[in-house]
Amino acid sequence: MACLLIVEDDVDLGEGIGFAFSADGYVTDLAVSIRDGRRMLAGGGYDCVILDCNLPDGSGFDFCRAIRAESDVPVLMLTARDTELDEVMALELGVDDFMTKPFSVAVLKARVKRLVMRRDGGQAVQSNGIRVDLRECRVFRDGGEVLLSKVEYKLLLFFLENRNQVLSKEQILEYVWDSSGRFVDENTVSVNIRRLRSKIEENPDSPSCIKTVHGLGYIWKEN
Structure with a gap:
């Protein structure tokens, strides 16, 4: 059972984040x-x-610097300031991931889950005959390697980390591309999903893994 420390002075927001993760079985503590x-x-x-x-x-930058002097615990930073300088500074200090407010709770959960898995030594994720080697960032289908672009790989991993859950186009945009969805539009999602289907589905025209949920988004349906 993973244990999270949430450092957030907005008590309502901090408690809301804690409640969302607690519902998934995490143990959470809040520091203000x-x-x-x-x-x-x-x-x-x-x-x-x-x-x-x-x-x-x-x-939070100073606190992260102090954390890194003593620990390698994964750190995901939240900020209301949507500037490239903040993100660069955070990453240079050793932050493992970075999100701007407001944010999608589903995306936050997926990113934290990935960080926790890496810390626990998780080396692979698999479903429906698809296996992702997290250590080497390689994808296999029925034993044979599938070559994916960086975007296709992140898209596949997001689906596998949220299998059997409907993901909206907005959530996919936020996770796979820029944190604020800049530089891309909703059509980008459908185009890249079509490309991913062509590489991992037995019949891309009648997909069994990545299904469209009309009016809502997409879902990885685990068989």
Whole structure:
């Protein structure tokens, strides 16, 4: 059972995030300041930290720097400031992932799940005869390797991490492309899903894995 530390001074938001993850079986703790976060982290045992950028007693960037001096626990940073400079600074400090507010809870869950899996040493995800080697970022279908583009690989991984759940085009855009959906439109999703189907489906014209849910989005249907 994974344990998350949420460092967020907006109590309602922090509790909402905690509730969403608790429903999936995670154990969550909420810190509303860097001071609280330091105290909780000192006890150890966390599998991931969800860290707000702006806190009442300092910057999330400074806190991340302190975390990295002592621990390799995965850190996902949340910020209301949608600037490239913030993202670059966060990644240079050792943040494992970065999302801007407002954000999709489904996308946040998928990203945290991926970070926790990597920490736990998870090396593969598989479904319906498709196997993804997370360590080498390679995809296999019925034993043979399937060559995917970077976008197709991320798209496939998002589906596998959320199998049997309907994913909207907006959620897919946010996860696979830019965090705010910039530079692409909804047509980009359908085009890339069509390309992915052509590589992993036995019959792309009648897909059995990635199904369209009209008016809602797409779903990976596990057989």
